[in-house]
Amino acid sequence: MSNNEQNIRIGLLGLGTVGQGVWKLLESRGDELALEIGARLVVAGVVVRDASRKREVDLPDGLLTEDPSGILEDPDVRIICELAGGTEDALLWTRQALTAGKTVVTANKALLCDHGEELMEMAEKHGGRLFFEASVAGGIPVIKALREGLVVNRFDRIYGILNGTSNYILTRMEREKAQFEAVLGDARDLGYVEADESLDLDGWDAAHKTVILAWLAHRKWISTDEMIVEGIRKVTLDDMQFSQEMGYRIKLIASIRLLGTDGRLALSVRPTLVPLDSLMADVSDAFNAVRLEADIAGPTVLIGRGAGQDPTASAVISDLVDAGRAQVNQTQSRSRAVREGDATELASLEDISQEYYIRLNVADRSGVLAEVAGAFSRSGISIATVIQRDHEEDRTASLVLATHACSEATLRSALEIIGREDSVLGDFLVCPILDPE
Amino acid sequence: MSNNEQNIRIGLLGLGTVGQGVWKLLESRGDELALEIGARLVVAGVVVRDASRKREVDLPDGLLTEDPSGILEDPDVRIICELAGGTEDALLWTRQALTAGKTVVTANKALLCDHGEELMEMAEKHGGRLFFEASVAGGIPVIKALREGLVVNRFDRIYGILNGTSNYILTRMEREKAQFEAVLGDARDLGYVEADESLDLDGWDAAHKTVILAWLAHRKWISTDEMIVEGIRKVTLDDMQFSQEMGYRIKLIASIRLLGTDGRLALSVRPTLVPLDSLMADVSDAFNAVRLEADIAGPTVLIGRGAGQDPTASAVISDLVDAGRAQVNQTQSRSRAVREGDATELASLEDISQEYYIRLNVADRSGVLAEVAGAFSRSGISIATVIQRDHEEDRTASLVLATHACSEATLRSALEIIGREDSVLGDFLVCPILDPE
Numbered sequence: 001m002s003n004n005e006q007n008i009r010i011g012l013l014g015l016g017t018v019g020q021g022v023w024k025l026l027e028s029r030g031d032e033l034a035l036e037i038g039a040r041l042v043v044a045g046v047v048v049r050d051a052s053r054k055r056e057v058d059l060p061d062g063l064l065t066e067d068p069s070g071i072l073e074d075p076d077v078r079i080i081c082e083l084a085g086g087t088e089d090a091l092l093w094t095r096q097a098l099t100a101g102k103t104v105v106t107a108n109k110a111l112l113c114d115h116g117e118e119l120m121e122m123a124e125k126h127g128g129r130l131f132f133e134a135s136v137a138g139g140i141p142v143i144k145a146l147r148e149g150l151v152v153n154r155f156d157r158i159y160g161i162l163n164g165t166s167n168y169i170l171t172r173m174e175r176e177k178a179q180f181e182a183v184l185g186d187a188r189d190l191g192y193v194e195a196d197e198s199l200d201l202d203g204w205d206a207a208h209k210t211v212i213l214a215w216l217a218h219r220k221w222i223s224t225d226e227m228i229v230e231g232i233r234k235v236t237l238d239d240m241q242f243s244q245e246m247g248y249r250i251k252l253i254a255s256i257r258l259l260g261t262d263g264r265l266a267l268s269v270r271p272t273l274v275p276l277d278s279l280m281a282d283v284s285d286a287f288n289a290v291r292l293e294a295d296i297a298g299p300t301v302l303i304g305r306g307a308g309q310d311p312t313a314s315a316v317i318s319d320l321v322d323a324g325r326a327q328v329n330q331t332q333s334r335s336r337a338v339r340e341g342d343a344t345e346l347a348s349l350e351d352i353s354q355e356y357y358i359r360l361n362v363a364d365r366s367g368v369l370a371e372v373a374g375a376f377s378r379s380g381i382s383i384a385t386v387i388q389r390d391h392e393e394d395r396t397a398s399l400v401l402a403t404h405a406c407s408e409a410t411l412r413s414a415l416e417i418i419g420r421e422d423s424v425l426g427d428f429l430v431c432p433i434l435d436p437e
Numbered sequence: 438m439s440n441n442e443q444n445i446r447i448g449l450l451g452l453g454t455v456g457q458g459v460w461k462l463l464e465s466r467g468d469e470l471a472l473e474i475g476a477r478l479v480v481a482g483v484v485v486r487d488a489s490r491k492r493e494v495d496l497p498d499g500l501l502t503e504d505p506s507g508i509l510e511d512p513d514v515r516i517i518c519e520l521a522g523g524t525e526d527a528l529l530w531t532r533q534a535l536t537a538g539k540t541v542v543t544a545n546k547a548l549l550c551d552h553g554e555e556l557m558e559m560a561e562k563h564g565g566r567l568f569f570e571a572s573v574a575g576g577i578p579v580i581k582a583l584r585e586g587l588v589v590n591r592f593d594r595i596y597g598i599l600n601g602t603s604n605y606i607l608t609r610m611e612r613e614k615a616q617f618e619a620v621l622g623d624a625r626d627l628g629y630v631e632a633d634e635s636l637d638l639d640g641w642d643a644a645h646k647t648v649i650l651a652w653l654a655h656r657k658w659i660s661t662d663e664m665i666v667e668g669i670r671k672v673t674l675d676d677m678q679f680s681q682e683m684g685y686r687i688k689l690i691a692s693i694r695l696l697g698t699d700g701r702l703a704l705s706v707r708p709t710l711v712p713l714d715s716l717m718a719d720v721s722d723a724f725n726a727v728r729l730e731a732d733i734a735g736p737t738v739l740i741g742r743g744a745g746q747d748p749t750a751s752a753v754i755s756d757l758v759d760a761g762r763a764q765v766n767q768t769q770s771r772s773r774a775v776r777e778g779d780a781t782e783l784a785s786l787e788d789i790s791q792e793y794y795i796r797l798n799v800a801d802r803s804g805v806l807a808e809v810a811g812a813f814s815r816s817g818i819s820i821a822t823v824i825q826r827d828h829e830e831d832r833t834a835s836l837v838l839a840t841h842a843c844s845e846a847t848l849r850s851a852l853e854i855i856g857r858e859d860s861v862l863g864d865f866l867v868c869p870i871l872d873p874e
Contacts, residue, residue: 025589025733036588133586139734141586149570149578151473152462152754279719279740296462297576297751300741303716304734314734317589331766 008037008324009044011071013093014084015064018107018134019046020057021313022081022320033317037324045071047084047093072096079323081316082106087114098122098130103326105319107134107312113208117221129326131319136209137162137288139311140304141318146216146292153294155217159255159434162209162269164286164306165192165200166232166252171284174240174249180233192286192307202231203252203269210254210267213290217256218265219342226346228268228408234429235271239359242387242400246357248273249281250431259351266347273357273433279303280434349409355384355433356403356411363423364390364397372399372418379414381406396425402433445474445761446481448508450530451521452501455544455571456483457494458750459518459757470754474761482508484521484530509533516760518753519543524551535559535567540763542756544571544749550645554658566763568756573646574599574725576748577741578755583653583729590731592654596692596871599646599706601723601743602629602637603669603689608721611677611686617670629723629744639668640689640706647691647704650727654693655702656779663783665705665845671866672708676796679824679837680868683794685710686718687868696784703784710794710870716740717871786846792821792870793840793848797855798862801827801834805860809836812858816851818843833862839870 012019026033026041034040046059047068071077072093080097082104084090090111097104098119106112112119112135123130133143137160146155161167165187172183184201187193192200199205207224215221232252243250253272258265274280279301283289288306293299305311325331362368369388376383385402403411411430418424449456463470463478471477483496484505508514509530517534519541521527527548534541535556543549549556549572560567570580574597583592598604602624609620621638624630629637636642644661652658669689680687690709695702711717716738720726725743730736742748762768799805806825813820822839840848848867855861 029589033589139587139731140737141582144581144586145578148759149581149755150576150751151758152466152470152751277719279716282714282716282719294576294751296747298742298745298748300577300739302737302739304737308735310733311735314587314589314731318586321588322585325768329766329768331762331768 006040007042008039008079008327009042009074009077010079010081010320011044011074011077012046013068013080013082013090015046015048015055015057016083016085017309018312018316019083020055021309022083022316023057023059025313025317033321036321038328039324041079041320041324044074044077047071068093072100075100077102078327079103079105079320081320082108082111083316084108087111091115094119095122098128099126101126101128103129103131103323105131105316105323107132107316109135109205109208109212113211113224116212116215129323131323132212133319134312134315136212137290137302137304138164138306138308139314140288140290140302140306141315142213142290142292142302143216144318145300145302146213150292150294150297150300153296155256155258155292155294157255157257157293158213158217158290159253160290161251161280161283161288162254162290162306163200163203163206163252164288165194166203166206167283167288168192168286170232170235170250170252173235173237177237179237180235200231201233203229206252206254206269210256210269214256214265214267218258220265220344222265222267222346226267228270230270232271234427236429238389238398239429242359242398243273243357244276245387246273246385246402247276248357248433249276251280251283253280253434257347259347262345264345264347264351266352268432271429271431273431275434275436278434278436349412350407352408353405355405357429357431357433358401358403358415359429360399360401360418361425361428362397362399363425364395365423368397368423369399371421371423372401375418375421376401376403376414379410379417381410381414443477444479445476445516445764446479446511446514447516447518447757448481448511448514449483450505450517450519450527452483452485452492452494453520453522454746455749455753456520457492458746459520459753460494460496462750462754470758473758475765476761478516478757478761481511481514484508505530509537512537514539515764516540516542516757518757519545519548520753521545524548528552531556532559535565536563538563538565540566540568540760542568542753542760544569544753546572546642546645546649550648550661553649553652566760568760569649570756571749571752573649574727574739574741575601575743575745576751577725577727577739577743578752579650579727579729579739580653581755582737582739583650587729587731587734587737590733592693592695592729592731594692594694594730595650595654595727596690597727598688598717598720598725599691599727599743600637600640600643600689601725602631603640603643604720604725605629605723607669607672607687607689610672610674614674616674617672635668637668638670640666643689643691643706647693647706651693651702651704655695657702657781659702659704659783663704665707667707669708671864673866675826675835676866679796679835680710680794681713682824683710683822683839684713685794685870686713688717688720690717690871694784696788699782701782701784701788703789705869708866708868710868712871712873715871715873786849787844789845790842792842794866794868794870795838795840795852796866797836797838798865799834799836800860800862801832802860805834806836808858808860809838809855812855813838813840813851816847816854818847818851
């Protein structure tokens with residue numbers, strides 16, 4: 001079939017959970033999408049690894065294929081929707097599509113995080129476009145808000161809850177006083193946990209999304225190696241209880257901040273104490289939230305479902321509509337030049353200054369508090385609050401400290417010294433404390 | 438000056454608070470906006486009522502004019518930014534601009550609410566466009582979210598806090614146990630209250646915005662005459678106290694619902710009890726919030742500054758950038774055809790069914806509760822909770838009732854009967870109770 005005014009041919013790479021969601025919406029709401037676009041999106045082919053596999057959706061004969069070349073090489077296919085996942089085939093296919101001047105819509109945050117810079121340049125060079133609303137915060141149109149709705153703003157700080165699975169686990173642990181492992185089992189049963197569990201549990205999924213948001217806000221690609229990334233595995237029910245006593249709740253917070261007068265950029269994903277009366281503390285279960293501190297519009301918070309078939313498919317479709325409109329209008333792709341005021345430098349550990357929550361497990365004997373407090377004091381860290389709770393069963397104690405603001409570098413060297421003390425047992429948890437909103 | 442590739446000439450109608458904000462941003466961030474658009478927005482003229490008036494911003498000589506015709510008739514001026522307000526001159530000018538095929542960016546919710554249908558048709562007919570992000574919820578990009586980010590979704594329910602001034606007054610009354618009149622005085626001093634105070638205090642400003650959101654979600658223009666519109670004047674500190682005892686907070690909630698299997702549309706703005714543990718209850722001071730119950734993406738909440746120079750100017754600029762890009766790309770304007778599933782019928786008072794909070798002022802004598810309860814019972818309204826509180830100083834009492842779900846029509850006829858009882862004194866307050874999220 002040749003390209004004509006009425007139809008825009010698209011290729012679907014991948015027909016997993018999100019791919020099937022997109023297919024269903026193109027079927028059920030194709031008419032109203034055609035009205036929005038001024039042309040109909042027609043799926044020219046769907047590339048899968050195993051065409052014989054049973055699926056939730058029934059595709060017309062001949063549409064499924066295991067060979068992507070037919071679709072990628074078809075000049076009449078103008079839009080490629082990459083929902084295959086991973087960074088191997090997906091990278092090769094995305095490169096091939098962009099090099100051919102096609103537009104690519106993707107939900108693949110790992111791909112963007114690792115190769116975004118190359119792919120954006122490729123799109124620009126060959127006149128295609130790269131859309132990726134579904135890669136961050138699922139159904140919440142946060143990328144459109146950053147790119148378009150808040151286009152005139154600069155963002156000193158962006159933070160939020162970007163991984164629904166870890167938020168679900170933390171919410172249920174706290175609500176039901178349930179242990180991490182038990183809730184994790186339920187999350188697995190619900191299909192909430194990625195095959196590579198480390199993505200959800202160690203913060204990497206949120207880190208990928210943080211990198212993408214930071215690029216949108218500051219036009220700089222940061223490697224996850226240049227961020228502090230920590231997941232939720234070390235957070236215990238005791239930590240939740242201690243936090244609550246201090247007026248906070250523990251959330252896995254992704255953060256992008258501009259520090260210092262020259263705006264050095266600091267990215268992190270870590271368990272963080274948020275004030276109990278903040279909006280962020282109320283974002284529960286698998287919901288995501290992003291707070292954009294826009295210098296003109298003011299603080300703007302977006303909350304919604306960050307994952308799952310339907311929310312992600314909703315975001316993919318919104319990109320397909322934008323991509324379709326750009327086809328109809330033959331819109332030129334825009335360059336994403338660095339703007340005045342964009343951050344160019346990364347913050348050092350000395351630049352990062354905030355209050356911290358520290359929970360140490362210590363031997364339950366006299367003098368330990370004095371030892372620890374002395375070590376902090378000698379490092380120049382001032383303590384705001386201390387909670388000590390004895391565990392009689394094993395003669396250990398939890399020693400919880402909230403510091404006044406100090407630098408990450410200072411804190412780390414103090415903790416290295418303290419970690420060497422005989423009385424300090426095993427692992428400890430360090431969480432930044434978020435300022436009140 | 439003739440139109441060229443580098444510049445897009447725009448006309449500014451009005452240089453009040455928002456107009457000056459827009460001017461300042463075009464000056465200070467013109468370079469980065471030019472990068473975004475691929476062309477520079479150049480102000481060709483600024484129309485004001487009194488060119489000699491002293492203003493916060495200094496304009497180059499010759500830019501200010503009291504005569505709009507030069508700008509409206511200049512074929513090289515492609516975009517008109519209408520920030521004059523009101524529905525008289527603004528209507529004439531907008532009509533003239535659209536008839537000439539120009540694109541209009543406006544923040545004027547009253548204009549859109551009253552004349553949106555005509556103006557949209559005019560834009561479509563003559564190939565121009567009408568942008569109005571700043572007309573609802575100021576700096577929050579809710580119109581873009583509805584139009585684009587959530588384009589594939591249908592919305593069974595949309596509700597939120599759309600008037601910052603009334604939210605500010607309610608927040609301070611509750612927080613400080615301050616009387617309405619005292620807080621209103623402060624709000625006036627802060628410049629929060631419109632010259633026509635009824636817009637803020639009687640719900641009309643929120644009603645205008647509700648009409649615009651309903652059109653975006655359901656492609657139907659509703660008149661404010663067809664809505665239930667009530668402001669915050671009747672809400673007392675006692676009502677706040679009673680609500681809190683019942684687990685709620687009173688907010689002025691704008692609501693758009695589809696009722697029944699055939700989706701009849703019900704719009705309202707009224708003081709509403711929202712659950713204390715809901716996000717909406719935490720939206721305080723002059724902030725706005727909108728909850729979009731999207732059928733595919735799930736519930737999506739947007740919170741931010743709903744008014745003020747900078748947030749509103751941020752939204753105007755985002756429209757100017759979209760309008761500028763459309764100029765650069767010669768984008769065709771899209772028709773806004775009615776889609777399958779769009780609401781066509783309005784709900785009747787019989788269709789509207791919900792729980793209600795009712796506060797009556799009654800004579801403090803025995804038998805009154807029985808009279809009132811009897812009247813509700815005879816009307817078929819079942820009572821869930823009753824609070825009676827005596828005011829010894831004047832031998833009256835507050836009688837507060839929470840009903841189970843009943844129709845608005847049934848409630849009104851019951852209240853008409855009850856209002857005729859000798860024991861029921863003066864005015865009473867009726868608030869819907871919002872379902873838990």
